[in-house]
Amino acid sequence: MFIHIGNGNVIRANQIVTIIDASIISSSRITEEMMAGNSDKVVGNKEQSKSAVITDEKIYYSTLSVSTLKKRASITSTISNVEDYSDDLELE
Helix, strand or coil: CCEEECCCCEEEEEEEEEEEEEHHHHCCHHHHHHHHHHHEEEEEECCCCCCCECCCCCCEEEEECCCHHHHHHHHHHHHHHHCCCCHHCCCC
């Protein structure tokens, strides 16, 4: 399944390692160093972001909040766990 994470970015749900609040990035020296050390892998504008979505390959700054992204991820999870009963339906 795919998740739209804002700013025109759509990624596979299984690629997400973590989603963190953007305010935490600036409050933690370790997190800031990690982001600065991977500047070639960063996508998006830090100043306008509300969250950061970290995958194995890239770090995406998103204008969507952590709670919005969490809801989208859980909807994706729910949809992927739904069984397909379309073969059981009799169409006339």
